[in-house]
Amino acid sequence: MRVQDIQIGETYQVKVPQRLPPALRHRIPRTHADFAADMRLNLRRGDRFDLTVTGTDPEGATVDGYEATTTNRVTLRLTADQIELLDLPAGPEYEIDGFVTDTDGNEVTLPAATTYTVLPAVWLHPLEEPVPLAPSTARFYRARVQAQATGMTVQDVARAAEDAQEYQRDIAGQALDSYRAEEWLRTAEVEHQEWLRISALMTDKAMKTYAPQSDPQGMTPHS
Structure with a gap:
């Protein structure tokens, strides 16, 4: 800006x-x-x-x-009464520096x-x-899904698409408070859409199992 x-x-x-x-x-x-x-x-x-x-x-x-x-770290300056109670030498000032917990040991x-x-x-x-996703990164995650889908049946791919959608929904909640999670959400969206694309392709072509070689958009993670 x-x-x-x-x-x-x-x-x-x-x-x-x-x-x-x-x-x-x-x-x-x-x-x-x-x-x-x-x-x-x-x-x-x-x-x-x-x-x-x-x-x-x-x-x-x-x-x-x-x-x-x-944080759960604090610095507490001791009062004159506290210094006397702890029997510390008079003259210098004192402070306690450390971590605050409740009586059960949980961090505050x-x-x-x-x-x-x-x-x-x-x-x-x-x-x-929004946090953008680089085209090369999107390509990598699409290729990763294709590698995972290789050899799967259309039923397996459909279930994987459902799992990817559930993961995307979980990350979406975290992305409200975290830019890192928002980046993960972008990759989750790419993966979910790729599973859906492969599922539709297999149904349309009546493929028994998925093979990137038979996919017009097939690729490898490093292609």
């Missing part, structure tokens, strides 16, 4: 490239929070996440913002945020923009 089209306070999806620009790869973090954000951004290469924009720099075409996350999930600075504005996209 163009930086002038980005609204402060709005949330966008950020598409992180596989290779970060030198300005981000080589910058030296000033604080622990900066270091954690840079590490998380590095792990996000090739992925997407939601960013709420807190500031823009039209001259540099960059934005600042935060990603809503969760707390809201948190990761703050990013100087992200390229061109990485931002509208939330409603």
